Amino acid sequence: MVTIYKVAEKARTSPGTVSKALSNKGCVAEETKRNIERIAKRLNYTPNLQAQSLKTKKTYTLGLLIPDISNPFYSAVTKGIYNRVREEGYHFILGNSYGDPIEELNILRMFHASQIDGLILMAAEVEEDKNFFQHLSGLVNSGLPVVLCDRKTDHLLVDQVRVDSVKGAYLATHHLIDLGHNRIGFINGSSRVLAGLERLKGYQKALIEHHILVDKNLISEEGFNQEGGYRSMQKFLKMRQRPTAIFAANDVIAFGAILAIREVKLKIPEKIAIVGFDDIELASVVSPGLTTVAQPKEEQGKIAASLLLERINKTGPREPQKILLEPRLVVRESTISVRP
């Protein structure tokens, strides 16, 4: 390994000077500097970040804790975060919790050990795990900048950014009611997760406002995945009075439901209308095109990253921010037939 000492030796100067020269700090003669740079390049010298941060207390490393990178929603947000933090020379360690609080805690410990400069936390159960919360608040209190993204807490002074899922679900359900539906099924992922809970609330709110009875039999919940949508829909289809419209808590669930509907050869939207949530790229490609609630994904990641960087760079405390992004209803053929 080529260290700062080797560079100093070859350049016939001292490590201190090399350090200053390469970091553009302090005062170094123009010529000395050029010489050092030349040697460093020739030796392919790269400063050891561990040693550097041991001294400076700065790692330029962030932690990103998400449920699952292979979920298109999280990978889109991750991309937004990535692009923003790279701009300022940061990089991050990825942690997938798969929704498991134990694993979340493990990852948090790893981040802690890695001396991260900041932390972005994404979706998890609304009821926080006690151990996790304890460890997290310890970190927050010790001054670690933390941003919650698509996640919320009332007990921690941290920045938060998310999409107003209550409103999104309200828009979706309202749209179906507008089309004349009054038996609207809701396929949730999990109401123990913030997004799920809020979407349930928005769904109920729209029904109540329009004096439609909230029927528990029309609410199903089997995970935020295609399989869950498929199974829930099969259940609905077996009912004597089946729903005439479905609101799915995300697009992937909606796709699962579509599969089930297609199997029994019911026409969408004529026999059953369906709305999703997220507007993942492929929502426009399925046939019929999926009506869905769009939420800014990369944008949300970018904002989370910006909040974090601000807090890292700012000295002294700052009022915690809470940013609520607007969802937007995108109407396609799964609720309205476009055929003439």
Next chain:
Amino acid sequence: MVTIYKVAEKARTSPGTVSKALSNKGCVAEETKRNIERIAKRLNYTPNLQAQSLKTKKTYTLGLLIPDISNPFYSAVTKGIYNRVREEGYHFILGNSYGDPIEELNILRMFHASQIDGLILMAAEVEEDKNFFQHLSGLVNSGLPVVLCDRKTDHLLVDQVRVDSVKGAYLATHHLIDLGHNRIGFINGSSRVLAGLERLKGYQKALIEHHILVDKNLISEEGFNQEGGYRSMQKFLKMRQRPTAIFAANDVIAFGAILAIREVKLKIPEKIAIVGFDDIELASVVSPGLTTVAQPKEEQGKIAASLLLERINKTGPREPQKILLEPRLVVRESTISVRP
């Protein structure tokens, strides 16, 4: 920050003993050990990984360089890698190059600075950037374990794992020929990328074997994304003698093509048959279901990770391995009508 010294102080012992006690090395009296563990837990002590690795030369940090995490193929492979390396206590820093050689080099430098223990490199242009290659081979020669995944090189002694794309493309094209097609369009992403180049080869091989002329006008190439598929298909549709079947270099391209086909209200597969590549989760959900070449994604990541971990753990050199995974044709409705 709570250091090993504070723990030692509270436990009325020395840092050296604390170190040994917490890492289960050396000999420490049962009672001393328990006491130390108790104190460490109470103080919420977490060893500083930077300091640790400065001493041990081991960071338990890997580098993962991919083109784009928001691409479902890469996020699936990433998940496989993640799960495997976590099993052995490693984590990784993510680098998205977006296919830019300059950025690849930047990321490589960052990895180098972070003292990663190993590196997984995914797809890039077949023609390697000179600077990048130079830096990379420097790292390899200095003993850094490197694995190429869905990427290839003949100039470096590193492990490699990828799917046989030539065979996959051959299977796809052969399937279309079997169905009676002889004007088969190929929509590629980029032939400068290994996967694209190989898929082009497999396509040509199948045509030639069946004595079908390779027509340059039936080959388009506008990027591995939906937009590219859409535009290429539009071009094909304007031809006097348009193709009766399409092989798309990946599923997302195929989706773009489907959009274009749907716009002119041509029936799939009756008027135009279409095959994709990758078998992403949603390939089964679009209507008609997309016939595609499946390749193991998480599996590929898992193997790449295993190769890397092996090489990290093994002492001494080992013959570089080259693993070629088998693709598999999945036939759905986009090539064969299932209606009775």
Next chain:
DNA sequence: CTGTTAGCGCATTCAG
């Protein structure tokens, strides 16, 4: 402007 020094937090000798 440059060289020397000390110490970041830890693991690893080596005495005791």
Next chain:
DNA sequence: CTGAATGCGCTAACAG
């Protein structure tokens, strides 16, 4: 079995 000493590679403070 335990404690004191050393140095990993770097930066910051200070003396020259």
